[in-house]
Amino acid sequence: MKNKLLLFIALAVISGIIPCHAQSNPTAGLPLPPPDDFPDIPSPDDPPPMFDDFPPPLTPDEFDFPDPWDIPFPGPFDIPDIPDLPDPFSSPSDFDLELPVLGHSPVAFTPEPLPLPFFPSFAGTNGTTSQVRACDPARDTRIFLPDQRGQVDVLGTCPQRNLRTIPLHFQPNGVRADRAGAVLIVTSLDSPEVAIIDAETYTVSYVSLSSSFGDIFASSVAFSADGSLAYIANHSASKPFVAIFDMASRRVTTTLTGIGPFPSKVAVSPDGTMLWVSCRGDGTLHVFDTRTNAKIAMFNVIRPLGITFNPTGTRAFVAAANDFAPGTIEVFDAEKLTRITSIPTGFVPQTILISPTGRHGFVNNLNSSFITQFDPVRLTFVRNINTKAAVSGMGFIRR
Amino acid sequence: MRLLLAICVFVIPAISIAQPKIYQRRIANSASFAAAGLPAGGIARGSIFSIIGENLGPAGLIIANNYPVGTTLSGVSITVTRGQTTVDALPIAIANNGGVVNAIMPSNAPLGPVSVQVTYNSIKSNPVPATIVNSSFGIYAANAGGFGPGILQNFVSAASTPINTLTQPAKPGQAVVLWGTGLGPITGPDNVTPPAGNLPTPVKIFVGGVSAQVSYSGRAPGYAGSDVLVFSVPSNAPLGCWVPVYVFTDNAITSNVVTMAITADGSPCASSDTSHALSQTFATGGRFGLVQLFRSSIREDIGTSRTYDVVTDGVQIDLRSESAGLFSYNPAFSLPPPGACTVYTVAGNVLDRDPVPGVTPTGAYLKGGTSITVSGQAGGAKIVTPSRNPQSYSQLGSKITGSALADTTMLSPGNYTVTTTAGADVGGFTTSVTVPSPLTWTNRDQISPIIRTQGLTVSWSGVTDGQVVFVTGGVTDVPTNSSGVFYCVAPAGATSFTVPPEILAAIPATRSLTLQSRSLVYLGMAPGAGSAATFTAQGIATGIAMPVYMSGKTVIFK
Numbered sequence: 028m029k030n031k032l033l034l035f036i037a038l039a040v041i042s043g044i045i046p047c048h049a050q051s052n053p054t055a056g057l058p059l060p061p062p063d064d065f066p067d068i069p070s071p072d073d074p075p076p077m078f079d080d081f082p083p084p085l086t087p088d089e090f091d092f093p094d095p096w097d098i099p100f101p102g103p104f105d106i107p108d109i110p111d112l113p114d115p116f117s118s119p120s121d122f123d124l125e126l127p128v129l130g131h132s133p134v135a136f137t138p139e140p141l142p143l144p145f146f147p148s149f150a151g152t153n154g155t156t157s158q159v160r161a162c163d164p165a166r167d168t169r170i171f172l173p174d175q176r177g178q179v180d181v182l183g184t185c186p187q188r189n190l191r192t193i194p195l196h197f198q199p200n201g202v203r204a205d206r207a208g209a210v211l212i213v214t215s216l217d218s219p220e221v222a223i224i225d226a227e228t229y230t231v232s233y234v235s236l237s238s239s240f241g242d243i244f245a246s247s248v249a250f251s252a253d254g255s256l257a258y259i260a261n262h263s264a265s266k267p268f269v270a271i272f273d274m275a276s277r278r279v280t281t282t283l284t285g286i287g288p289f290p291s292k293v294a295v296s297p298d299g300t301m302l303w304v305s306c307r308g309d310g311t312l313h314v315f316d317t318r319t320n321a322k323i324a325m326f327n328v329i330r331p332l333g334i335t336f337n338p339t340g341t342r343a344f345v346a347a348a349n350d351f352a353p354g355t356i357e358v359f360d361a362e363k364l365t366r367i368t369s370i371p372t373g374f375v376p377q378t379i380l381i382s383p384t385g386r387h388g389f390v391n392n393l394n395s396s397f398i399t400q401f402d403p404v405r406l407t408f409v410r411n412i413n414t415k416a417a418v419s420g421m422g423f424i425r426r
Numbered sequence: 427m428r429l430l431l432a433i434c435v436f437v438i439p440a441i442s443i444a445q446p447k448i449y450q451r452r453i454a455n456s457a458s459f460a461a462a463g464l465p466a467g468g469i470a471r472g473s474i475f476s477i478i479g480e481n482l483g484p485a486g487l488i489i490a491n492n493y494p495v496g497t498t499l500s501g502v503s504i505t506v507t508r509g510q511t512t513v514d515a516l517p518i519a520i521a522n523n524g525g526v527v528n529a530i531m532p533s534n535a536p537l538g539p540v541s542v543q544v545t546y547n548s549i550k551s552n553p554v555p556a557t558i559v560n561s562s563f564g565i566y567a568a569n570a571g572g573f574g575p576g577i578l579q580n581f582v583s584a585a586s587t588p589i590n591t592l593t594q595p596a597k598p599g600q601a602v603v604l605w606g607t608g609l610g611p612i613t614g615p616d617n618v619t620p621p622a623g624n625l626p627t628p629v630k631i632f633v634g635g636v637s638a639q640v641s642y643s644g645r646a647p648g649y650a651g652s653d654v655l656v657f658s659v660p661s662n663a664p665l666g667c668w669v670p671v672y673v674f675t676d677n678a679i680t681s682n683v684v685t686m687a688i689t690a691d692g693s694p695c696a697s698s699d700t701s702h703a704l705s706q707t708f709a710t711g712g713r714f715g716l717v718q719l720f721r722s723s724i725r726e727d728i729g730t731s732r733t734y735d736v737v738t739d740g741v742q743i744d745l746r747s748e749s750a751g752l753f754s755y756n757p758a759f760s761l762p763p764p765g766a767c768t769v770y771t772v773a774g775n776v777l778d779r780d781p782v783p784g785v786t787p788t789g790a791y792l793k794g795g796t797s798i799t800v801s802g803q804a805g806g807a808k809i810v811t812p813s814r815n816p817q818s819y820s821q822l823g824s825k826i827t828g829s830a831l832a833d834t835t836m837l838s839p840g841n842y843t844v845t846t847t848a849g850a851d852v853g854g855f856t857t858s859v860t861v862p863s864p865l866t867w868t869n870r871d872q873i874s875p876i877i878r879t880q881g882l883t884v885s886w887s888g889v890t891d892g893q894v895v896f897v898t899g900g901v902t903d904v905p906t907n908s909s910g911v912f913y914c915v916a917p918a919g920a921t922s923f924t925v926p927p928e929i930l931a932a933i934p935a936t937r938s939l940t941l942q943s944r945s946l947v948y949l950g951m952a953p954g955a956g957s958a959a960t961f962t963a964q965g966i967a968t969g970i971a972m973p974v975y976m977s978g979k980t981v982i983f984k
Contacts, residue, residue, distance in 0.1 A: 206939060207939070252905065296905075297904065297905035297906075297942075298451070298463070298905040298906045298907075299905070300450065300451075300555050301450065316541065316552065316553045316554070316555070318539060318553065318555045319507070319541045319553045323552035323553065324552065338904045338905070338941070338942075339774075339775050339904055339905070339907035340905060340906070340907055341907055361450065362449050362450040362451060362452065363447070363449050363450075363480075364447065364449075364552070383941045384778065385775075385778070
């Protein structure tokens with residue numbers, strides 16, 4: 028044991044504190060007489076260093092991913108988790124929503140949806156809304172829906188109603204709310220500008236994205252963690268980049284280049300440290316460090332579209348669309364920046380949703396009449412939920 | 427042949443020059459390993475920090491052996507950049523086949539958010555964010571994981587400064603040397619042997635929650651980047667095998683919490699505390715079993731449109747073998763002595779899914795039966811099959827007020843019988859558990875928001891003799907995937923307890939966006955040593971069966 032102890036001391040303390048042979052009296056000068064028997068120094072032949080002294084990692088037999096009722100650790104430290112309320116998709120008949128075919132219209136929600144309970148719902152273009160089951164008026168959520176007629180429809184979810192139509196002078200492609208739900212950016216593939224909507228007053232201001240960097244036709248927007256920056260993908264074959272848009276000055280300050288053609292989606296990790304960009308033009312996925320704007324990883328993914336993270340940011344999920352075959356969700360370890368597995372989907376998976384608890388995942392399939400549900404913890408397919416038509420807009424609302 | 431040669435020429439270099447990769451959120455104080463999202467997650471100027479990743483350096487254990495320390499060690503260099511300012515960190519150890527690099531953060535490193543990048547053989551890694559602070563102390567722990575028994579030396583005499591262990595505890599009044607890193611910058615160079623001398627960083631040390639007198643806080647002479655604190659064990663410090671010790675610097679940041687053994691006369695620790703019925707059994711090692719019937723009642727009223735009371739009943743059978751050791755420690759059994767608190771900081775989502783580290787056995791989990799029957803006095807019985815053998819928690823029932831869910835709870839106060847079938851390692855057994863009336867948390871609905879600098883006082887009534895009351899809780903900061911949880915044991919007979927500000931300083935604040943945090947406080951009770959029921963079974967030497975009750979509430983920590 029003494030050797031073990033000495034080894035530990037040497038490794039946990041001394042190995043980080045050099046040079047070893049120069050330390051004949053480490054407590055000299057302290058208000059204590061120095062010990063004579065100070066630890067030895069490890070030799071190169073010693074066993075591996077301190078990280079091998081960590082408690083061994085749990086094996087699958089020892090710790091499997093818990094089910095919703097599972098308690099993670101034994102003894103007095105058990106902190107029972109609140110169980111999920113009933114799964115809204117417990118049977119196909121529960122999913123009796125009218126699901127109109129939408130345009131290329133990711134929807135935005137404000138205020139932030141809350142976790143109990145949650146289920147995806149859908150709202151359509153042309154004023155068509157879905158039928159949602161019983162809801163709590165206190166949880167009324169606004170849906171901002173880009174309408175191909177050149178407007179943004181603002182819908183209330185409880186009761187379902189049209190709250191406002193916000194006319195635009197371009198055809199919107201997508202809309203993104205910041206994390207606080209205070210500001211939305213509407214993009215257009217037809218105009219080199221974005222519309223910025225105040226979520227409270229519904230006032231619209233237009234900002235030209237034309238600058239020394241060239242025209243920008245925005246395909247996707249993501250906000251930084253503090254909302255001060257917007258990352259805007261320039262949907263270009265010849266000059267693709269991500270523009271960094273300063274929300275305060277309302278101008279493009281710089282660009283992130285070195286990505287593939289036709290960037291289709293940008294997403295910021297929950298802690299704000301990484302920006303992921305999918306480029307459907309050449310089937311590449313790019314990861315940037317937001318502090319330095321340096322590219323830190325690149326992956327090949329067949330026609331990558333939507334990107335999302337689990338709430339803790341440990342996993343990134345990327346919708347990969349095959350041209351003539353069902354697609355997949357490609358799952359990445361967002362900390363080690365490695366690909367983990369694939370989860371099968373329908374044709375052309377697009378928007379991936381992960382529930383606020385990180386336990387339920389859904390993806391719409393643009394060319395299939397069903398939504399795919401998957402398990403973001405076990406990283407497995409759960410089931411396909413039939414819909415009346417393909418769904419292209421999807422998000423969680425509060426019930 | 428030429429083709430083979432060409433392949434070798436082009437393939438071998440490609441293999442040997444793999445790009446270094448730093449894992450995201452894996453830069454931490456080398457003693458505490460506090461996750462980046464936690465209050466102590468910053469890297470102190472002048473401290474030793476760890477970079478974890480792959481291909482960060484050569485294989486084998488490489489240690490810098492000479493002063494002055496260079497900015498390159500075996501081809502590995504590290505830059506720390508903020509804006510236009512870049513400094514070189516000092517690599518001092520490379521381990522785990524290039525998976526870990528330990529380095530000294532220069533005392534002149536720029537404060538605030540920085541990017542850290544490793545270069546190995548001229549190939550740069552990805553930049554990874556970190557935050558540089560003046561001080562953030564980490565105490566070295568025996569398991570090199572930042573928790574459990576710390577690296578402390580009892581000062582007996584000039585010739586005898588043994589490491590504090592279960593067999594060599596300190597005694598009240600004794601001087602102790604604590605090892606760590608992160609006290610703050612020094613004015614001299616970091617790459618040479620540092621001189622002795624107190625650093626200006628304000629320091630407090632708490633032993634079992636009692637403030638200790640500090641006689642030295644500064645660099646360890648001769649040990650660049652490493653600090654020692656010399657303090658006296660307070661005369662009124664609680665005794666026990668696992669007395670929490672933590673350091674509070676700059677009147678703001680709490681270190682990781684380690685433990686030390688303290689006995690009245692310095693004799694070997696006998697785990698005489700009563701915090702957990704199996705503490706003694708765990709400390710001495712062996713094969714044992716624990717049957718627990720849980721009831722938790724959680725008030726969910728943060729981020730919800732109405733108040734929900736969620737009651738969950740469950741059963742857990744934990745069968746394991748443990749090896750005794752000088753540094754034996756397990757968060758489930760090595761509880762603080764009455765009146766003290768500890769903290770676990772974790773890179774994970776502890777309040778939702780991930781385990782507190784260190785709960786796995788030093789020996790092995792024993793395989794018991796896969797069917798558990800819980801029978802109540804009212805005649806009802808439920809048979810559950812753990813989803814994973816052998817230590818799974820299985821739900822027995824639940825109830826949510828205001829929902830259409832049926833009430834399936836069963837663990838009302840009364841007598842219950844738990845029976846399990848035989849498994850490969852442990853025979854089948856039957857034991858009785860008496861569930862007492864639950865305590866009443868008298869100020870549950872008045873505690874939130876909790877101002878961390880003011881402490882947290884909880885009050886209760888209705889606890890019978892032999893029950894140990896504990897207060898636990900914490901925050902999971904979801905976007906950074908980090909958690910801080912505290913665990914306190916109330917003194918016997920108490921009806922209130924205050925979690926001190928220094929403990930709460932170790933957990934993060936609740937975020938304003940409710941989806942980004944999970945914040946809870948629990949008040950619970952379980953039988954102490956001598957009060958829990960016992961059972962016998964083939965394959966284990968000791969069996970304990972107990973009820974555990976936890977009343978919880980969602981809260982906001984500010």
